[in-house]
Amino acid sequence: MKGETIIFYMLAAMTLVSALLAVSSRQLFRSAVYLLFSLIGIAGIYFWLHYEFVAAVQIVVYAGGIAVLIIFSIFLTQKSGEELPKQNSTRLMFSALAALAGFGLTILQVFNYTFIGTKDAAVDATVMAIGTRMLGMGKEGFALPFEVVSMLLLAAMIGCIVIAMRSKPETT
Amino acid sequence: MWSLSKITDIIHSWLTETFNPTWTLIIEMVIVGVGVIGLFAVLGLILVIMERKVSAYMQIRLGPNRVGPKGMMQSMADTVKLLVKEGMTPDGADKFLFNFAPFIAMIVAMLLMAPIAFAKDFQIWDINIGVLYITAISSLNVIAILMAGWSSNNKYSLLGAMRSGAQIVSYELSAGLAILVIVVLTGSLQISDIVAAQANGWWIFKGWLPAWIAFLIFMIAVTAETNRAPFDLSEAESELTGGFHTEYSGMKFALFFLAEYINVFIVCGIGATLFLGGWMPFHIGNWEGFNHVMDYIPSSIWFFGKTFFLIFVIMWFRWTFPRLRIDQLLNLEWKYLLPIGMVNILLVTVIAILKWHF
Amino acid sequence: MFLKEYISDVAGALKSLFIGMKRTGYYFTHHKEIITEQYPDNRATLVLPERFRGEVVMTHNENNEHRCTGCTACELACPNGTIKIVTKFDINAEGKKKKAVDKFVYHLELCTMCNLCIQACPTDAIKMAQTFEHSVYDRSLLTKVLNKPDSKLQEGVE
Incomplete structure (x- = not known):
């Protein structure tokens, strides 16, 4: 067994175990923290694959942004120190069934798909390459989707401002 | 002329000659880890005493001046105290x-x-x-x-x-x-x-x-x-x-x-x-x-x-x-x-x- | 105009921050005047500010005479009952009884050094001393009698 395989299994184990803990923990804040570790584990797998940019974005967006947002909303809304009530068993059973079905489907797909090994060099994932592809207008460029997404984000930002903006009290 | 990069090169070439690549990597990782932890400890000591001295000088005070020459060992003493504290x-x-x-x-x-x-x-x-x-x-x-x-x-x-x-x-x-x-x-x-x-x-x-x-x-x-x-x-x-x-x-x-x-x-x-x-x-x-x-x-x-x-x-x-x-x-x-x-x-x-x- | 205000706001803020940093920078580079007192080491040369209040003492002159008439103005002025004056009756030269101070009891442990007794005193008999090393092993030691034994009222003080 090579060193990188060991590292992969360690990262995978960390991701899976903390994901399991996130759904099974009875304390909301702990669940959020375990979810965070799960997300960091995924970022670790990206690093392991040498997709550094994706890994860094994963950390910025999910671990640094969304997890913090979740934790904040827990702080502000829930009685975060108390244990959640136990779920009733039928609900538990159905959710377990749903999870198992999803797992089975994924496994089935993985085993049925024939992965073809390639001798080509790995995809060039440096920031430079990503940037030129992202704004490229040629065959492999993503200029249009990029601009559409940025328009969407701009619209979201303006929407946030409009929602958050307090209308001025009418002066009489 | 000696430089840090030269030292690392020498260590690296010696390690690659002596061990196989995996062990070289592991040993280098250990060296880096120990180096970083050592740097942490030294930086912590230096920055704490620096902070206290700078603050003292800006407030026309003397700052720590008892442990060691001009109080330079103060952060060392503090570290020992923190280590043995419950x-x-x-x-x-x-x-x-x-x-x-x-x-x-x-x-x-x-x-x-x-x-x-x-x-x-x-x-x-x-x-x-x-x-x-x-x-x-x-x-x-x-x-x-x-x-x-x-x-x-x-x-x-x-x-x-x-x-x-x-x-x-x-x-x-x-x-x-x-x-x-x-x-x-x-x-x-x-x-x-x-x-x-x-x-x-x-x-x-x-x-x-x-x-x-x-x-x-x-x-x-x-x-x-x-x-x-x-x-x-x-x-x-x-x-x-x-x-x-x-x-x-x-x-x-x-x-x-x-x-x-x-x-x-x-x-x-x-x-x-x-x-x-x-x-x-x-x-x-x-x-x-x-x-x-x-x-x-x-x-x-x-x-x-x-x-x-x-x-x-x-x-x-x-x-x-x-x-x-x-x-x-x-x-x-x-x-x-x-x-x-x-x-x-x-x-x-x-x-x-x-x-x-x- | 909004933009002009905004820019002048930022410029003013930066300027005031710079002034503050200049002050501390001056102190940092001119490290001569040190306000630190290295207290137990410099006990011999320690100079306290003039207005420092350590404890109440009664002044006595060389003939062991004080200026306290026992009027209890200080006792009345004290906000927390620090001073207790025990009076006695002296017989003076003309055979008349006269009120005089027997014991000027001062509870240092209750005193807040507020200076009201000194201001209340009509004859300037008491004053604030600058001693400050007051720690003792027993609380009773802090109850002091300020007039010295066998001391008398100074002539001419009414």
């Missing part, structure tokens, strides 16, 4: 998270060490996303603080953690925009590229006004991000008795304390790399003779000199300015730093496209 865990605390949080703070600080160029060709990991990696990892810092604040089961801790979270999340934006200015000028995120681009002059001199504005914004934002006065709302002693580390004692407190100073060192190192040329000696355009003289000073001295200068500036901030209120803090970020930073990045993009910078 690390208490409060009864109502969430034990697992409470004991885990200081280590997260420490691990984050260690991860941040990786892409910093300490000297010429002396860098742990020259990752191609360099500064993005730094901003990404440093955003994890807030998790450690939130964990510590929540698991302490203390309202002051929780308040401190919430404040700190809001503060770090918002000031990250301005720090990111200031970093982007240099990224636009260099055209690369890689630390080695950024340093190499400053061979004929540092960005703060070459980048005209935008670089200065970016430097100012960066210094303000990183002061806020490392939770230091005048932005130390998260541990405001007079209101929150110590913020998120109120309940910590002994070595667990020391880890938080150390992580704070290491973070200060790291952000100052990044600031020095981006704006003041990192390990690059002071060069002026084509003055061959002058540049040659400057090259005689070792690159590691350049790097540490600039970094410690910036650390001194941040300490200067701390011992001059009064603490901001939370609304003033958020006003400063969202109404001043962020709009100015955005206009600034527009300006620098124009400069970079027209190639007005040197």
Whole structure:
């Protein structure tokens, strides 16, 4: 067994175990923290694959942004120190069934798909390459989707401002 | 001439001759790990005594002056005291998270060490996303603080953690925009590229006004991000008795304390790399003779000199300015730093496209 | 105009920050005037500010005479009952009884050094001393009698 395989299994184990803990923990804040570790584990797998940019974005967006947002909303809304009530068993059973079905489907797909090994060099994932592809207008460029997404984000930002903006009290 | 990169080369070639590649890698990782931990310990000792001496000098006091010559061994004595002190865990605390949080703070600080160029060709990991990696990892810092604040089961801790979270999340934006200015000028995120681009002059001199504005914004934002006065709302002693580390004692407190100073060192190192040329000696355009003289000073001295200068500036901030209120803090970020930073990045993009910078 | 105000706001803020940093920078570079007192080491040369209040004492002249008439103005002025004056009746030269101070009892442990007794005293008999090393092992030691044994009222003080 090579060193990188060991590292992969360690990262995978960390991701899976903390994901399991996130759904099974009875304390909301702990669940959020375990979810965070799960997300960091995924970022670790990206690093392991040498997709550094994706890994860094994963950390910025999910671990640094969304997890913090979740934790904040827990702080502000829930009685975060108390244990959640136990779920009733039928609900538990159905959710377990749903999870198992999803797992089975994924496994089935993985085993049925024939992965073809390639001798080509790995995809060039440096920031430079990503940037030129992202704004490229040629065959492999993503200029249009990029601009559409940025328009969407701009619209979201303006929407946030409009929602958050307090209308001025009418002066009489 | 001896240099750090030469020493690492010698060690590397000796290891590859003696062992197989896997063992070489493992041994090198161990050496790097031990080196980083050693650097942490030394930096912690130096920065704590520096902070206390600087504060004393700015307040016309003497500062620690009993242990060792001129009190220089004071932080050593403090470390021994913290090591032998009992690390208490409060009864109502969430034990697992409470004991885990200081280590997260420490691990984050260690991860941040990786892409910093300490000297010429002396860098742990020259990752191609360099500064993005730094901003990404440093955003994890807030998790450690939130964990510590929540698991302490203390309202002051929780308040401190919430404040700190809001503060770090918002000031990250301005720090990111200031970093982007240099990224636009260099055209690369890689630390080695950024340093190499400053061979004929540092960005703060070459980048005209935008670089200065970016430097100012960066210094303000990183002061806020490392939770230091005048932005130390998260541990405001007079209101929150110590913020998120109120309940910590002994070595667990020391880890938080150390992580704070290491973070200060790291952000100052990044600031020095981006704006003041990192390990690059002071060069002026084509003055061959002058540049040659400057090259005689070792690159590691350049790097540490600039970094410690910036650390001194941040300490200067701390011992001059009064603490901001939370609304003033958020006003400063969202109404001043962020709009100015955005206009600034527009300006620098124009400069970079027209190639007005040197 | 909004933009002009905004810019002048930022410039003013930067200027004031710079002024503050200049001050501390001046102190940092001119490290001569030190306000730190290295107290137990410099006990011999320690100079306290003039207005420092350590404890209440009664002044006596060389003939062991004080100026306290026992009027209890200080006792009345004291906000927390620090002073207790025990009076006696002296027989003076003309054979008349006259009120005089027997014991001027001063509870240092209750005193807040507020200076009201000194201001109340009509004859300037008491004053604030600058001694400050008051720690003792027993609380009873802090209850002091300020007039010295066998001391008399100074002639001419009414």
